[in-house]
Amino acid sequence: MTTEQTTSPPRAGVGIAAQGLGQSVRGGRQILADISLSIAPGELVAIVGASGAGKTTLLEVLAGVQHPTAGTVTYDGTAATGAIGVVPQDDIIHRELPVARTLRYAARLRLPSATEPEEISDRVAQVLAELRLTDRAGTPVGLLSGGERKRASIAVELLTRPGVFFLDEPTSGLDPAIAVELLRVLRALADTGATVVLTTHQVTDMDHCDRVVVLTRQGRLAFSGTPAAAREFFGLRSLVELHLRLDDTTRPAEWPDRFAEQRDADQPAGSTTDQPAGSTAVQPARSTAEQPARSTADDGGAVPPPRRAGRLRQWAVLTARNAEIVARNRLTLAILLGSPLMVLGMFALLFRPGAFEPSRPSPTVTVMILFWIAFGGFFFGLTYGLLQICTELPILRRERLAGVRLAPYLLAKVAVLLPLLALVDLALLGVLRGMDRLPPVGGADFAALYATLLLSSAAALALGLLCSAAVSDAAQATLMLPMLCFPQVLFVGAILPVPAMAVGGQWLSYAMSNRWAFEGLGHTAGVERLWRDGGSPLGPPLLATYGDSFSRPVWVDWLVLGGFVLLFLGAAWAVLVRRDFRRA
Numbered sequence: 312m313t314t315e316q317t318t319s320p321p322r323a324g325v326g327i328a329a330q331g332l333g334q335s336v337r338g339g340r341q342i343l344a345d346i347s348l349s350i351a352p353g354e355l356v357a358i359v360g361a362s363g364a365g366k367t368t369l370l371e372v373l374a375g376v377q378h379p380t381a382g383t384v385t386y387d388g389t390a391a392t393g394a395i396g397v398v399p400q401d402d403i404i405h406r407e408l409p410v411a412r413t414l415r416y417a418a419r420l421r422l423p424s425a426t427e428p429e430e431i432s433d434r435v436a437q438v439l440a441e442l443r444l445t446d447r448a449g450t451p452v453g454l455l456s457g458g459e460r461k462r463a464s465i466a467v468e469l470l471t472r473p474g475v476f477f478l479d480e481p482t483s484g485l486d487p488a489i490a491v492e493l494l495r496v497l498r499a500l501a502d503t504g505a506t507v508v509l510t511t512h513q514v515t516d517m518d519h520c521d522r523v524v525v526l527t528r529q530g531r532l533a534f535s536g537t538p539a540a541a542r543e544f545f546g547l548r549s550l551v552e553l554h555l556r557l558d559d560t561t562r563p564a565e566w567p568d569r570f571a572e573q574r575d576a577d578q579p580a581g582s583t584t585d586q587p588a589g590s591t592a593v594q595p596a597r598s599t600a601e602q603p604a605r606s607t608a609d610d611g612g613a614v615p616p617p618r619r620a621g622r623l624r625q626w627a628v629l630t631a632r633n634a635e636i637v638a639r640n641r642l643t644l645a646i647l648l649g650s651p652l653m654v655l656g657m658f659a660l661l662f663r664p665g666a667f668e669p670s671r672p673s674p675t676v677t678v679m680i681l682f683w684i685a686f687g688g689f690f691f692g693l694t695y696g697l698l699q700i701c702t703e704l705p706i707l708r709r710e711r712l713a714g715v716r717l718a719p720y721l722l723a724k725v726a727v728l729l730p731l732l733a734l735v736d737l738a739l740l741g742v743l744r745g746m747d748r749l750p751p752v753g754g755a756d757f758a759a760l761y762a763t764l765l766l767s768s769a770a771a772l773a774l775g776l777l778c779s780a781a782v783s784d785a786a787q788a789t790l791m792l793p794m795l796c797f798p799q800v801l802f803v804g805a806i807l808p809v810p811a812m813a814v815g816g817q818w819l820s821y822a823m824s825n826r827w828a829f830e831g832l833g834h835t836a837g838v839e840r841l842w843r844d845g846g847s848p849l850g851p852p853l854l855a856t857y858g859d860s861f862s863r864p865v866w867v868d869w870l871v872l873g874g875f876v877l878l879f880l881g882a883a884w885a886v887l888v889r890r891d892f893r894r895a
């Protein structure tokens with residue numbers, strides 16, 4: 312670890328007051344009960360308790376990430392949080408990008424659109440120095456050590472210079488020396504005026520903090536005050552024995568009751584948020600005189616909401632970041648482009664040339680060629696989209712909290728994946744056309760075939776994004792694949808013509824984007840004329856079974872496919888909105 316000097320401009324810390332907090336989950340189980348406490352600006356605070364005691368829940372409620380079922384949280388006396396930094400437990404930043412690039416994208420997403428590039432560079436350099444990561448700036452996040460990754464994760468939130476940080480188990484999984492180093496970084500942050508609240512399992516972390524908030528297994532407040540006061544309150548020489556002491560009672564409610572009694576005795580009537588004797592000595596990390604310029608809330612006004620980048624800027628930044636992630640992940644790129652090329656090779660091996668030859672056409676082969684091209688476009692689009700969101704839900708959650716909007720997020724996915732699909736679709740049609748697996752259509756008709764296929768891929772991409780938004784992980788998304796593909800094979804009208812389907816099937820076929828792609832391709836490829844007038848006796852009877860499938864003008868198919876694109880994207884947006892990244 313380097314020991315370079317850090318520049319830590321003063322911050323406006325935020326005082327937090329919680330009153331009567333309760334949190335219940337589905338089924339009525341209460342995770343937190345009647346928690347009242349106050350945290351002064353510039354304090355470094357550890358929330359401790361046994362596993363499952365509700366530490367993360369309390370942290371998220373204090374941060375405004377979860378809404379409590381009872382009680383209130385105020386920040387400098389107001390309900391508005393202002394700028395806060397939330398650093399989740401998992402290392403949830405993209406692993407492919409170097410640290411400095413990650414911070415640059417994060418800064419462009421989080422800072423107002425008008426921020427000059429030089430200012431962003433300065434801010435990134437400052438934060439790298441502050442978290443002692445300058446010499447790791449060019450290293451991909453995935454290659455950092457655990458402690459460095461944690462600091463990189465904190466650095467992301469530091470960019471906006473928030474007055475309060477919430478960190479969920481920042482020291483978990485770190486070796487003791489690295490954990491101490493990280494706590495020093497957090498101490499330094501608090502010393503610049505920021506309020507820092509963290510959860511921890513490590514009792515040794517407590518001694519680095521100004522205040523410890525102790526929860527019982529039942530999610531009740533057993534204590535809030537200085538580490539020294541905690542030792543006195545629990546009758547311990549060292550806080551190492553705290554967990555044993557908490558469980559060392561036949562009556563679990565004993566500690567919260569004692570704490571409440573002591574607090575009531577020490578506080579003026581009506582006050583329930585302060586500490587008992589011994590803990591009232593807790594001061595902000597800096598005295599009032601030392602406090603840096605405070606937010607307007609100090610003067611009785613509301614903490615101003617954080618300004619953030621506009622939608623267009625967010626879309627541009629997310630698009631650039633997605634493109635860089637894809638470009639840096641060579642294997643992913645090879646799979647994205649390589650698997651369609653393999654399918655193309657299979658088509659070339661499967662289908663003989665000349666099926667569209669007017670003097671001796673092969674009507675059944677033409678159906679299959681058109682169907683499989685349509686299905687190929689659908690399948691590539693679907694698989695491109697299916698893993699996009701579910702594999703980065705924690706990242707999205709974190710970025711939502713930092714003000715990233717869902718429409719730019721979704722459209723940035725489309726902006727990177729659609730050009731790749733356009734390449735693949737062009738290769739598919741161009742190669743098959745060059746190998747005489749398609750009719751020798753002119754430029755305009757080729758463009759029409761391409762437009763149909765690309766729209767079909769776009770609809771499938773949007774469907775993939777929708778499903779990816781709806782599931783919880785990659786395994787669920789993969790399990791959806793057959794469910795999504797089978798109907799797009801069975802109800803398209805290629806294997807069984809639409810007029811030959813049962814009524815239910817006919818209705819269902821309207822909802823299959825692949826049907827419209829298949830029929831649009833057939834119309835442009837001149838299937839109707841070829842079967843009716845070509846030199847195959849199979850043609851006219853086959854055409855009769857397909858009814859008017861290929862007679863519709865192709866723009867109708869385009870309209871329907873365009874409608875599917877909008878419908879699926881809109882639904883993906885709505886699903887993400889409903890997911891409610893703030894747990895209720």
Ligand SMILES: Nc1ncnc2c1ncn2[C@@H]1O[C@H](COP(=O)(O)OP(=O)(O)OP(=O)(O)O)[C@@H](O)[C@H]1O
Nearest residue numbers: 336337342360361362363364365366367368369894
């Ligand atoms: N949304 C939820 N639905 C149901 N139960 C939940 C939900 N969120 C948390 N819980 C439960 O509430 C309890 C407290 O969870 P929480 O994650 O806050 O505990 P914790 O003290 O941070 O635990 P750990 O130290 O193991 O991370 C746990 O038993 C957890 O299973």
